[in-house]
Amino acid sequence: MSVETQCGDRDGDPAASPLKYFGSEVRLEREQLGWTRKELGKEAHCGYSLVAKIESGERVPGLDFARTCDRVFPHANGRFERLWPLALRLAFPPWFRRYAELEWKATVVRMFHPQLLPGLVQTPDYARAILRTARPTNLDDLVTARMERQRILVRQRPTKLRLVVNEGVLTATAGNAAVMRAQLAHLRELACVPAHRVQIVADKGHHHGYPSPFGLLSFDEGADVVHVDGFPRGFLLAEPDDVAKASEAYDLLTAMACSPDESADLIDSIAKDHYS
Template sequence: MTAETDGADLADPTASTLAHFGNEVRLEREALGMSRAEFGAEAHCGYDLVAKVEKGVRVPPREFAEACDRVFPHASGRFLRLWPLALKLAYPAWFRPYVDLERKATVVRMFQPQLVPGLVQTEEYARAVLRAGRPTNLEDLVTARIERQRILTRDDPARLWLVLNEAVLRNQVDSADVMRRQLEHLRQLAENPTHRVQIIRDRGKHHGWASPFGLLSFKSGADVAHVDGFPKGYVLADAADVAAAQDVYDLLTAMAEPPDESPELIDSISKDCYS
């Protein structure tokens, strides 16, 4: 349930794009004489997810929309075209402009002092982090966060540059198993020649920056900066603000260990903390 659908009559297919998507699924499924369980088997999901999508109370993953277009004979790609509109409801309204920019970016640079950034979180890690805020739409938030990561695996992937405090690797989120898998994912990114991962070692002195922030670059147009914070983040497009963020990011990369040393360091911390 999102702010846009809260209090709406979800039986009305015009209540939201999510309700419309779900109603279209139901109409197509019933026209084929399929049960929810039968369609769930085709879409590799359970009855419960099909029911919630049809009722307009769950944002479907992309694979669900792809299954609709595959199974329903007259879909003609309609569900994958509708799906981005439904997915938007899973993001807070203030965050949607950033997601749109991130999707267009060719280079994404991020600094995080405490947590693994959402763009590279495993599903288990993301669920644990998001659960801490006790949201009413946890699964929608997880779906949306994991979907953002598609920019790293598309045909023309965005280049990612991460600078992380060592504390990010040592701050345990959920179980040791969850952390091991998350650090293994970071290690794989660090070894991918497209991306860069740098760790700022904890040597007892703080480097001066505690706020997570990032920079987005594009094929054309100026860079923008994004500052994460409570209760909401914000995008900075002013040239002076972006230049200041770029300068700080350059300093942080200079303070961090070289990218080639990251895999070994990640392995060492994983063994030390989570074996």
């Protein structure tokens, strides 16, 4: 049993975890202000039920919720946004938390996936369809955490995305046609952002030899690191030889893939032919 699990057994204890502490602070500030959960939910653009679950430590809050708390509670002084990363962290599997911290600091993210669109570019409905297949008990939190990761692509100094995926990723339906139409439209929008690059490896009947998803993170300071996805967990590599091999593999994949402009056209074609 982990330390966090042991702490989490203390029902009602606001110090049991960062998530429970966050929720307890929201409840105390709300009650001191004399607001109902419905009133707070209206300000945060969410329902009574979500406010109740956040206050009880049952749901992970989004950053917008934390910022709303800082805005409406007179004595918050930015406290909820400061607490938010600790609360969000609990939505990630323990083995993924270090990667999520590094991803948040990265200036460039290079990713390859042969079977799925990676979480960093998924829509909420696509993410829900993919995550639901594992039958998790915390599906809503997993989706929230996945969407919050994507803030790195749209912040004031956005992380630059370099994405390569197989064409089959776009033709394999997750959810239904409507989910895929929205997902491909989102991917197409990302492909048009000057800071980002989206490239598709067209299906020409030949396997390129890279069966595993992997990515590289680059930073303003410090060496690159590699993340290799897998079952039952992924892992980080920082050895220079491993990083060099991953970088070379990624360069080869981009050479095999369609150009960014060709890839954008291919996304449009697949959306029309498969999901219209």
